Amino acid sequence: xxxxxxxCSLLELFVSSAGLKLRMQLVDTVLFKSGxxxxxxxxxxDGAVCRFSAHEITRSSIYQRLASLHNLDPSLNPYGYIAVxxxxxxxxxxxxxxxxxxxxxxLSGPYEFxxxxxxxxxxxxxLFCLQSYLVPGRDLRYxxxxxxxEGPLCTVLGRRHSARYTHALDDPAPxxxxxxxxxxxEPGFNEFVVAAGPGAPAGMGGALxxxxxxxxxxxWLNRExxxxxxxxxxxxxxVEALRERLQRQTDIAVRAEVALQQLAVSxxxxxxxxxxxxxxxxxxxxxxxxxxxNLGSEYERLRTERLGLQAGRSELGxxxxxxxxxxxxxxxxxxxxxxxxxxxxxxxGTGAVPLASPTGSVxxxxxxxxxxxxGSGAGGGGSAATTSAPALGARKPNYxxxxxxxxxxxxxxREALTARMLECHGGAVKLLAEQETTLxxxxxxxxxxxxxxxxxxxxxxxxxxxxxxxxxxxxxxxxVEETRExxxxxxxxxxxxxxxxxxxxxxxxxxxxxPEAVLRLAALRYEWRPPENLEDAEEELYFAAPPFMPPxxxxxxxxxxxxxxxxxxxxxxxxxxxxxxxxxxxxxxxKTAGSARARIKSAKRTAPQGLWVSGKSTTAGV
Numbered sequence: 001x002x003x004x005x006x007x008c009s010l011l012e013l014f015v016s017s018a019g020l021k022l023r024m025q026l027v028d029t030v031l032f033k034s035g036x037x038x039x040x041x042x043x044x045x046d047g048a049v050c051r052f053s054a055h056e057i058t059r060s061s062i063y064q065r066l067a068s069l070h071n072l073d074p075s076l077n078p079y080g081y082i083a084v085x086x087x088x089x090x091x092x093x094x095x096x097x098x099x100x101x102x103x104x105x106x107l108s109g110p111y112e113f114x115x116x117x118x119x120x121x122x123x124x125x126x127l128f129c130l131q132s133y134l135v136p137g138r139d140l141r142y143x144x145x146x147x148x149x150e151g152p153l154c155t156v157l158g159r160r161h162s163a164r165y166t167h168a169l170d171d172p173a174p175x176x177x178x179x180x181x182x183x184x185x186e187p188g189f190n191e192f193v194v195a196a197g198p199g200a201p202a203g204m205g206g207a208l209x210x211x212x213x214x215x216x217x218x219x220w221l222n223r224e225x226x227x228x229x230x231x232x233x234x235x236x237x238x239v240e241a242l243r244e245r246l247q248r249q250t251d252i253a254v255r256a257e258v259a260l261q262q263l264a265v266s267x268x269x270x271x272x273x274x275x276x277x278x279x280x281x282x283x284x285x286x287x288x289x290x291x292x293x294n295l296g297s298e299y300e301r302l303r304t305e306r307l308g309l310q311a312g313r314s315e316l317g318x319x320x321x322x323x324x325x326x327x328x329x330x331x332x333x334x335x336x337x338x339x340x341x342x343x344x345x346x347x348x349g350t351g352a353v354p355l356a357s358p359t360g361s362v363x364x365x366x367x368x369x370x371x372x373x374x375g376s377g378a379g380g381g382g383s384a385a386t387t388s389a390p391a392l393g394a395r396k397p398n399y400x401x402x403x404x405x406x407x408x409x410x411x412x413x414r415e416a417l418t419a420r421m422l423e424c425h426g427g428a429v430k431l432l433a434e435q436e437t438t439l440x441x442x443x444x445x446x447x448x449x450x451x452x453x454x455x456x457x458x459x460x461x462x463x464x465x466x467x468x469x470x471x472x473x474x475x476x477x478x479x480v481e482e483t484r485e486x487x488x489x490x491x492x493x494x495x496x497x498x499x500x501x502x503x504x505x506x507x508x509x510x511x512x513x514x515p516e517a518v519l520r521l522a523a524l525r526y527e528w529r530p531p532e533n534l535e536d537a538e539e540e541l542y543f544a545a546p547p548f549m550p551p552x553x554x555x556x557x558x559x560x561x562x563x564x565x566x567x568x569x570x571x572x573x574x575x576x577x578x579x580x581x582x583x584x585x586x587x588x589x590x591k592t593a594g595s596a597r598a599r600i601k602s603a604k605r606t607a608p609q610g611l612w613v614s615g616k617s618t619t620a621g622v
Contacts, residue, residue, distance in 0.1 A: 003086070106121045141159055283414050407571060443511045522578035542570070
């Protein structure tokens, strides 16, 4: 028979089924076996021992009952103890409100079901009794030892309450010296406590209350040559001293365990802080390295730009000289032609001769006007010619400045791209450069769908036109938001050449940014998700739509020779496929949209005759 059944057998004798009532002060006592309540005994307002019925006992009712008996007087109960837990190991613990709630989570009533958290169940294994906490008067408890072998004999011992019932993390100062507590003449084997002060439950203030029922010492008392009553008292005293010593040693062990846990938590926290510091330093070093590389790239760009400006200056000087020579020749030819014309020739006495533009395009016209004397002169009082404005166009992309590193590695701001990634990035840009004229035709068509906006003398593409292009070249309609985000990411890099462009209310891009936008459309078309970091890139952890799925990480042994599919080479293949199978054959252009007659009318109405500002670039749309 275990402790719970032993206590329950005795307390059941206090409750008579024949209507007899035992009047005795008993603290609320709830007995448990394997976490399930066996009985709940208490003293009612009339002072009689009673027992709750089984269906009234639940974990909630137990907690509410013990909480209602809580002594709230801080002078008597400064630590806020609410209950006492008894364990089969002989250790007893004082519980506070939060601790009682934790204990109740592993217990249940006779008709309740549910599994307790494993860590709490292991912590409270062996719990067989819960009692309401009664503040002891003068920190005393009384042990009554009974001996019936030689007639009724009762010996009462007084012991310090705080030496037997403790909270491992609290250390209340004793109110009386230990020597005074071991006096056998102290008034009143069962245990009683005198309830202290006005904070005691109703009917218990200053009265003895039964708190524990211990096993008797029949092992010694039934032997031949049984000890005297003083020997019985000494044996009871010795057992209680052993219990108190066990309680102290258990408290020391609990404090040591808590200290170790706190040390472990502190060490883990310090280790986490050190790891964070190391990570921050690593990120900072990566940023510094990236800044160094950016400075080097910027220096190289400025150096190249300077050399280009010097070369352009020399070239412009030569072109200026050629232009002056050509102008002189044209003026001479115009004078000779005017002298050779008959008087009154031409409409209204004027003649017009189309001239070739210095850039090679036909669009400049020189107009001549005859004077009253029959001579000829240039309109405007000696000005020989007036030239029409050149056709509006676009700036050529600077392919060295196209940066889409985030498509190859999400952590590119902290980790430098590998040499193979940079090589694949350059290969992707080269693919776009080879299709420059076709891309210009595509840009020119979609940039003139709906509202046409020219800024800084250049045609622009807005967000709706870009989404239209994406949907017509295979990008899923479900990815519209991602398409807009990609457009805005490219638009944020726009360099404004005027206040009008800077104040434009909607995002836009020029053709010089269009190649990078095509790269991002290719990634969206095949649902490309780049690796998070270099470690994922080495392990080939990325995502793409078929047929560009990443390799299976759990390869079989017979597939060990399967060639790897690094993310950068896979992305390059995606871009090639998008250009070959999606963008070039499916995107509309003025040359390919509609019937032959519609294409001719569309080209005359909207397509500019010269797309580039620079006369050295290939003319598109012609």
